[in-house]
Amino acid sequence: MNPLGTQHIAEFIDCDKTYLNNERKLKSFLKKGIEDSGLHSVGIVSHKFDPLGVTVIAIISESHIGMHTYPEAGHVSLDVFTCSDPHKHMKLINYLRKALKPKKVRLGYLKRGNLIEFHEPDWIPSVSGYGFEVSYHAEKVLYSKKSKYQMIEIIENEHFGRMLFLDNELQISEYDADIYNAALVDPIRKSNLKIKNAVILGGGDGGVLHELLKIKPRKVTLVDIDPKVIEASTKYLGKISQESFVDKHVEIVYQDALHYIKNNGGFDAVIYDLTMHPEAFSKVPREEFLDNFFGDIYKSMNPGGVITLQCCSQFDAETRELVDSILKKYYKKLSTIRFSSPLSAKNGFSLRRVNKI
Amino acid sequence: MNPLGTQHIAEFIDCDKTYLNNERKLKSFLKKGIEDSGLHSVGIVSHKFDPLGVTVIAIISESHIGMHTYPEAGHVSLDVFTCSDPHKHMKLINYLRKALKPKKVRLGYLKRGNLIEFHEPDWIPSVSGYGFEVSYHAEKVLYSKKSKYQMIEIIENEHFGRMLFLDNELQISEYDADIYNAALVDPIRKSNLKIKNAVILGGGDGGVLHELLKIKPRKVTLVDIDPKVIEASTKYLGKISQESFVDKHVEIVYQDALHYIKNNGGFDAVIYDLTMHPEAFSKVPREEFLDNFFGDIYKSMNPGGVITLQCCSQFDAETRELVDSILKKYYKKLSTIRFSSPLSAKNGFSLRRVNKI
Structure with missing residues (x-):
């Protein structure tokens, strides 16, 4: 059973002290806030501590709300735990914020259930399955x-x-885009092939595209399923993509790369900038999925063409071996570039370069 | 005002379902648990939901406790928020655990106050000041x-x-000790000096000591302020330190390294395996602290001796420059080895090797 509910945690710092020791008033704030935010009170109890401090607890039909005041410090700690819409939590928190006028608010939320997950709006927990997690x-x-x-x-x-x-x-x-992009394009650059027709599968941030344009391919098609990624990258990651999305040699196709590559061909260079873990979205077993995909890519390429791809986390030997064995079925020369940059070191990329048979 | 209190979060998974919909019984469990754990109830309220589920909330003189049951799933969510001794929380949680018999329990706790910090007993959040945090x-x-x-x-x-x-x-x-230890010892190894008298400042895990013993110094003194680190490392990190703590060429001194180095000398090799951030424990400004320390180390060394040290995070250019400028005052040849290993890459070590004038 997971998750059971969301619990918002709020700390109101440097509040207006007027009401912080006023049990009646605090109770009425909470009652009014609950009504206003669309939650349903079942009962409210409170307690006034001697000499200072008030606790007000509401049982609501969606779980409970706890509020503790520390008048001497101008501080209020708030817990809103419900199984209902988290937007209602925020409505309630904002209502109380207006009433108690903190100068600063700190917020976090917990997902409750068989797992306990903690989130803070100003930290992004980046996923890793290798015994560690990095938050930015x-x-x-x-x-x-x-x-x-x-x-x-x-x-x-x-x-x-x-x-x-x-x-x-x-x-x-922005910090390490250059290193990553160069690592994906360098094998093509060094092949000294005249690239007439290149395709990037994925890569919606535009960084690899920008790097690839430096070697002046006659045409590059970028295939990304999600227009929103390109829209957001164009707006906010201009330093990485530069003007490459609007370059006259570039065509952008919003399509599933797997579908695209089945129906198109004639590529001298393919950059595979997609996941090696299709388990997240495909029911086809991973080995079969990747085998079919790389088989289709192979068919889409001109003789002598080059494919580059990023595989995999330095901690993920299993995937490296799997991809290795699949590529060997289709391609003759395989070479690996290991690279590390402050951030990708964390992700532990290594890179394979593959020359088509 | 920080921290104001500790809030334990517990999820009871796969409970015995006998009492999960029994409002009276759950209330009495909570009441008894509060008494038994030395907390003080001010009032308990409860609500039975239709058709299933009970919420019981206790206001205690130390804050509040919330318990929600989900009988259909055999699940109980628990919040214990107090400003008192967190051991009492655990006593209460253990009491309820016995009463409700979950097959599995997940635990976490929040430090509340001006910051909200979340801890889970099975994750260690490793500190970083460079825009990211790694949890292991x-x-x-x-x-x-x-x-x-x-x-x-x-x-x-x-x-x-x-x-x-x-x-x-x-x-x-264990995964990357070899890389780190070798990086600190290699500059000494490569100097081809016959090491009669070496000192390691810090390094209580014994890894650098073990590596240094490979070049057969006549005597090594390891100076660490904290006997408990060496005790714990001896017991649990034998793979890293091997038998080096009991090697007959080794003397272990439990002392403040700064104090030790002022009063001892005649070293051919010094390994500085201590922090470059004394701000945490010393009120002396950092520049002054490090300048004095490296000045004293310099005086403790024989002419032609070698010092190696680890400085610093790749993200901490400021410290690298500072240490650089201090070392230049005392030593003639400076060289830097950058190294990265899966974990230290995260910490971003680089290394300096210094030959004494």
């Missing part, structure tokens, strides 16, 4: 929207500049 | 004690093996 501080949240396909977030971090997250997974940052 | 999963907690000087924790992580944390800062792991 959002000095500013520039973009935060759920598209049809994923949660898209662009933040400004004090150290890494602007960073793009898809479903909490770090995609790229 | 503790598959098993092997050691967790507060010594006179610091919080010492040794955990077992599924990927990195055993890991040592001091005040939440990652010191070393």
Whole structure:
């Protein structure tokens, strides 16, 4: 049973002290706030401590709300735990905020249930399955929207500049985009092929595209399923993509890359900038999925073409071996570039370069 | 005002369902649990939902307790928020655990106040001031004690093996100890000096000591202020220190390294394995502190001796410049080794090697 509910935690710092020791008033604030925010009170109890401090607790038909005041410090601690719409929590918190006038508010929320997950609006917990988790501080949240396909977030971090997250997974940052992009394009650059027709599968942030344009391919098609990623990247990650989305050699196709590659061909260069973990969205077993996908990519390529891809976390030997064995079925020369940059080191990328048979 | 209190969060999973819809019984469990754990009830209210589920809330003289049951799922969510001793929380939680018989319990706690900090017993949040935080999963907690000087924790992580944390800062792991230790010892090894008398300042995990013993110094003194670190490392990090603590060439001195180095000398090799951020424990301005310290180290060394040290996070250019400028006052040849290993890359070590004038 997961999750059972959401619990908002709020700390009101430096409140107006007028009402903080006034049990009757605090009770009426909470009652009014509950009504206004569309929650349903079942009963409210309160207690006035001697000499200072009040606790007011409401049982609501959606769970409970607890409020504790510390008049001497001008502080109020608030808990709103319900199984209903978290927007109602925020409505209630905002109501009380107006009533108690804190100079500063700190907010967090817990997902309750079989797991306990804690979230703070100014931290992005980036996923890892390798015994650790990295959280990035959002000095500013520039973009935060759920598209049809994923949660898209662009933040400004004090150290890494602007960073793009898809479903909490770090995609790229201004700080290390160059290193990542170069690692994906260098194998093509070094092949000295004249690239007439290149395709980037994924890469909606535009960084690899920008790097690829430096070697002057006659045509590049970028295939990304999610227009919102490109829209947000264009608006907020201009430093990474530069003007590449509107470059005259570039065509952008909003389509499932798997579908696209089945129906198109003639590529001299393919950059695979997609996940190696389709388990998240596909019911086809991973090995079969990747085998079919790389088989289709192979068919779409001109003889002598080059494919580059990023695989995988340095901690994920299993996937590296799997992808290795699949690529060997289709391609002759395989080479690996390991690279690390402050951020990708965390993700532990290594890179394979593959020359088509 | 910080922290104001501690809030324990508990999820009881797969409970015995006998009492989960029994309002009277749940109320009496909570009442009895509060008494037994030394907390003081001011009032208890409850509500029975239709058709299933009970909420019981107690106001206690130390804040509040909330309990919600989900009989259909055999689940209970518990909140214990008080300004009193967190041990009492655990007593209460354990009391209810016995009464409600969950098959599994998940626990976390929040520090409340001007900041909200969330802790889970099986995750260690490792500190970073560079716009990100890394948390490591503790598959098993092997050691967790507060010594006179610091919080010492040794955990077992599924990927990195055993890991040592001091005040939440990652010191070393089985996974990457070799890389770190070699980076500190290699400059001495390569100097081809015959080491008669070496000193390690810090390094209580014994890893650097073990590595240094490989070049067969006649004598090594390891100076660490905290006997508990060496005790815990000996017991749980034998893979890292091997038998080096009991090696006949080794002397261990439990002393403040700053004090020790003022009163001892004649060293051919010094390994500085201490912090570059004394702000945490010293009121002397950092520049002055480090300048004095490295000045004293310089005086303690034989002509032609070698000092190696780890400085600093790749994100901490300020400290690197500061230490650089201090070292230049005392030493002639400076060289830097950058190294990265899966974990230290996260911490972003780089290393300086210094030949004495």
